[in-house]
Amino acid sequence: MEQFLFDSWTSLFRTLGIGLLSYVMLVLQLRLSGKRTLSKMNAFDFVVTIALGSTLATMLLSKDVTLADGAAAFALLISLQYIITWLSVRSEKIQNMVKAQPALLLYKGKFMEEDMQRERITKEEILAAIRSQGIGNVHNVDAVVLETQGNLSVIQKTEDGSGSVLQNVKPNQL
Structure with missing residues (x-):
C-alpha cells in the first residue's frame, strides 16, 4: 500500500x-x-x-x-x-x-438534409446553435455553417439582404 x-x-x-x-x-x-x-x-x-x-x-x-x-x-x-x-x-x-471544407446546413430557412446526414448533425443541434445566438426563429437566419474546426456559425439575416459571408461554403443543394 x-x-x-x-x-x-x-x-x-x-x-x-x-x-x-x-x-x-x-x-x-x-x-x-x-x-x-x-x-x-x-x-x-x-x-x-x-x-x-x-x-x-x-x-x-x-x-x-x-x-x-x-x-x-x-x-x-x-x-x-x-x-x-x-x-x-x-x-x-x-x-x-489536410483541411475540411465548411458545410452549409441551413440556408434561407431550408435544412440541407443530405449535408446534415453526411456531417452527422441533427436539426436539434442546429436549432440549439441558433438559440445560443439569441435568435428565436429559423426564418431570421440566412444560413448555418459547420465550420472546418467543428463549430456551427449562425449568419443572421440583415434588413437589406446583404452581408452574407458564404464565400467558401459548398452548398450542394442550392
Missing part, C-alpha cells in the same frame, strides 16, 4: 525536474514555431495539440522517456505541423487533403 501513495523522493524530484524542463522546452519550441501551431483551425491542428499534450504527460510520468526523447518528439510534431501548414498555404491540393 505504501508504494501506491508514495514511491520515493527520487521519483518525485524527477517528475518535478522533468516537468519544469519539458514545460520550458515546449513553450520555447511553440514560440519559435508561431501562433498557428496551437490554433485548432482544423482537425489536423487539433490532433497535433493533443499529441503535444500526450507527449508532455508521457515525459512527466514515464521513467522510460528521457528529456532528450521528449524534446525530439516535441520538435518532430512541431516541425511536421509547420511543414504541413506551410505547404497547405502554398498548395491547394495539400490544403484539401
Whole structure:
C-alpha cells in the first residue's frame, strides 16, 4: 500500500525536474514555431495539440522517456505541423487533403438534409446553435455553417439582404 501513495523522493524530484524542463522546452519550441501551431483551425491542428499534450504527460510520468526523447518528439510534431501548414498555404491540393471544407446546413430557412446526414448533425443541434445566438426563429437566419474546426456559425439575416459571408461554403443543394 505504501508504494501506491508514495514511491520515493527520487521519483518525485524527477517528475518535478522533468516537468519544469519539458514545460520550458515546449513553450520555447511553440514560440519559435508561431501562433498557428496551437490554433485548432482544423482537425489536423487539433490532433497535433493533443499529441503535444500526450507527449508532455508521457515525459512527466514515464521513467522510460528521457528529456532528450521528449524534446525530439516535441520538435518532430512541431516541425511536421509547420511543414504541413506551410505547404497547405502554398498548395491547394495539400490544403484539401489536410483541411475540411465548411458545410452549409441551413440556408434561407431550408435544412440541407443530405449535408446534415453526411456531417452527422441533427436539426436539434442546429436549432440549439441558433438559440445560443439569441435568435428565436429559423426564418431570421440566412444560413448555418459547420465550420472546418467543428463549430456551427449562425449568419443572421440583415434588413437589406446583404452581408452574407458564404464565400467558401459548398452548398450542394442550392
